[in-house]
Amino acid sequence: MTAAPETDAELPGYWAALGLPGIVDVHVHLMPDRLQQKVWEYxxxxxxxxxxxxxxxxxxxxxxxxxxxxxMGVQAFTGLLYPHKPDMAAGLNAWAAEFAAQTPGCLHTATFFPEESAADYVREAIEAGARVFKAHVQVGGYDPRDELLDRVWGLLAEAGVPVVAHVGGGPTATAFTGPAVFGEVLARHPQLPAIVAHLGMPEFEGFVELGRRHPAVRFDVTGVFTKFGDDLWPFPRAEARAVLTELGDRILFGSDYPTMPNTYAEQVAAVAELDLGDEWLRAVFRENALTLWPDLQL
Ligand SMILES: [Zn+2]
Known part of the structure; x- marks a missing residue:
């Protein structure tokens, strides 16, 4: 086993020791400055x-x-953003397209909200080359089963464009978070390449069960296994290790950078210290993401 990094400065050396030229982070947030300031205030x-x-x-x-x-050696990353109200997503998508075009390593991202125009601007974003979407059911306060979103999920499933989906009840649950509600979406759209954010925290078990039922579903480890995450919602290690081994080719590294409550190295170390072996780590930090975006030039 390669020793886990303690500081951000040690990360490039850590990747090299694992035999990786760098990594892919599927859960990075980059957004217009005014929105970013609001998120930080929140x-x-x-x-x-x-x-x-x-x-x-x-x-x-x-x-x-x-x-x-x-x-830190992050060669490719998403630039996720998301609306908290109607009439906002299309503008964010325009910003994100331009931002990705001028930012090497940044995957072109897009988002949506349940509104009449959603299917149209999602189709446009896919046609314009969006590589990943973000759905934030908790912040958006919406029901993912909303019929205004049915066509959206369908478009993403048909196009095979992944959607990082914050559908778990952490840090605050709504009536529409949790595996039961999102399970209904997946039952209607079984090919949807959803990346369940935060391993579905805190409903780990229910979301893992959804993953077993739907092979197109992936998970990111964002915020899980750190001291901060463990203090709030621990994922018992024996159980977690079994699940992460079982679903090993569908586990992706994510950090929530820059709005994370611990250092980047702490999140990396938390994953490394699961002690699942270097091959598993290479898959999670890089190779599994490259199966989603095989044409990434890294
Ligand atoms: Zn996030």
Whole structure:
């Protein structure tokens, strides 16, 4: 086993020791500055919400944030963004398309909200080359079974474009988070290449069961297995290790960078310390993502 990194500065050496030229992070958030500031304000205020502070680690301007990502050896990353109200997603999609076009390593991302125009702007985004979508059921406060989204899920399933789906009940549940509701979406759209964010935290078991039923479903490990994640919703290790081995080719690394409550190295170490072997780590940090986006030039 390669020793886990303790600091961000050790990350490039850690990848090299694993035999990787760099990694793919499927859960990075990059958004227009005004929206980013609002998100950070939300997390700053999340102390009372969670009964604990959420110390945003990488609050820097965009060029510093991107430079840091590359310096840590993250060769490709999503730039996820998401709306919290109607009439917002199409504008975000325009921003994201332009941003990705001028940002090496950034996957072209898009998003949606249950609204009349959703199917049209999602189709346009796919035609314009969007490689990954983000659905934030909790922040959006919507029902993913909303009939305005049925065509959206269908389009993503047909095109085979992955959607990072925050559908678990962490950090705060809504009436529409959890495996039962999203299971209905998957039952209607079994080919949907959903990437269940945060391993479905805190409903790990229910989402893993959905993954077993739907081979197109993947998972990201964002926020799981860290001290912060364990304090809130631990995923018992023996159970987690069994599940992560079983679904090994469908587990993807994600960090929530820059709005993460711990350092990047801590998230990497949390995954490394699961002790599932270097081959499993190479798959999770890089190779599994390259099966989703085989034409990535890394
Ligand atoms: Zn996120």
């Amino acid at each position: 997390f700053d205020a999340a102390g009372p919400l969670l009964g604990r502070p959420w110390p945003v680690q990488y609050r820097e301007d965009m060029s510093a944030r991107l430079g840091r990502l590359r310096a």
